[in-house]
Amino acid sequence: MNKRQTRLFAIGSTLVASLVFIGLTIDSHRQFPKLTNAENITPAVTRGNDVWHANNCINCHTLFGEGAYYAPDLTKITQLRGAPYLKAFLQDPERFYDEQRHRRLMPNPDLKDEEIDDLIAFFDWVANVDNQGWPPRPILVTGSSIPGTSLTIAQQDASGPGRTQEQMPPGARPVTGDEDPIALGEALFRTASPACNACHSIAPGVNMAGPTLADLVTRAQQTIASPEYQGEAETVEDFIRESIVAPSAYLHPGDMYSAGGVSFMPTSYGESLTDEQIDQLVQYLASFK
Template sequence: MNKKQTRLFAVASTGIAVLVLLVLTVDTHRQFPALTNSQNITESVIRGQNVWHAKNCINCHTMLGEGAYYAPDLTKITQHRGTPYLTAFLKDPSQFYDEQKHRRLMPQQDLTDENIADLIAFMDWVSKVDNQGWPPRPILVTGGSIPGTDLSVAQQADRSASGASGELPPGARPVASGNDPIALGEALFSSVTPTCNACHSTAPGVNLAGPTLAGLSTRAQVTIASPEYKGKAKTVEEFIQESIVEPSAYLHPGAMYSAGGTSFMPTTYGKDLTPEQIAHLVAYLASFK
């Protein structure tokens, strides 16, 4: 190439690059309303965004991949936890996590009921933004880290208990691949929306947003036989199914699991899952003796 050809090449390639950038920019802005569901930005959502900024939530949390990676990512938090849980949590975080045990404790923000409702509305709007799969995975913080790993204490215990080290949860039997209902239920446990393992551990004594499922089958038998139980289940399998589709039929003891007679567990599984999928989940959970 001579100097003239080099100059023409540089000018042409720069012009093409600028044109491509302009086209992509225009196309991105064209898609913004659909990607962000801008029609759902209500006054409550706007007020909630103001609360988010006023309380500097991003100093600890991430949202859409932005923020400080000290506390859990909140991009999909309303789908993982639900409004009742988040309302109770924001009113008094100390009822849910202990600083000595979990090492990290969200400070009391002294939010009004309106502040809380608006903040949840904002986070719910964010959860429905088409973020093109970003961040690539939820960032879960449930306790202090295990030295030499990037896992929290609860996550490490859960991995060990659920078979990451070749061991099974106490009382659970080995599962086969293919059409084995327990294996299919185990797959659903970490793939349904919201995922069961976002709130429940399978390790003994590791309680997250929901109680541990270790020993669930044995506990279910005791619960059904107790006078405090007012549900309709007669067997362990019926009790587990009832807990999935009607979580408020029996309220597990503990202020962090329910409030005002309503369980914090989402009530959507009965509508979102087929009877066959629920049966698979029941089979898997009933294997925890």
């Protein structure tokens, strides 16, 4: 091309690129109300946003991948933790960990109950924004499953590229309807909403938002035999099922697991899971001898 053709090509390419950019920008702004659930921005959400900024929470935490990365990303926190847990945590964070042991430095923000409610409303609005998968690698609660898969991070690494199903560890293999109930229960443990392993570990002594499930059978037997137990379960399986569908029937010792006689565990599993799925989950959990 000669100089004139080159100049025209550059000008034309710039105009086309500019028009495309402007078109995409307009289309993005057109979709913002729907993607962000703008109709759900209530006065409580707005006040919660003010609480978030007034306390400089972003200096430690992140939303949508933006923030300090010193503390966990809170974009989907209300999908992992219920409102009762979040409220109790924000009222007194020190109840939930030993600072000398865990080296966590979450300060007590000294928020009023109304401010906490507003902040939780803000978190809930954020959690329901369609962020189209961003950030691509969110900070996950320890042991929780990778979005869009039934694998934990460790299982994904174990599966590795190029491995056949037979070469994968049992926990990393895709679960099909032909699997036994315990295998199906294990998949539900990772993929139910919210995921059970977002709050519970299966490692001995590793307590997260909920108590560890290691030695669950032994502890369930001891609980049922205890005079303090006021539930209706007579067997380990009944106790596990009761804990899933009516978590406040028995409150695990420890202020970090309940408040005011109400468990922090979500009460939605009885509605979101079928009876068959609950049976599968019970069989899986009943294998923790």
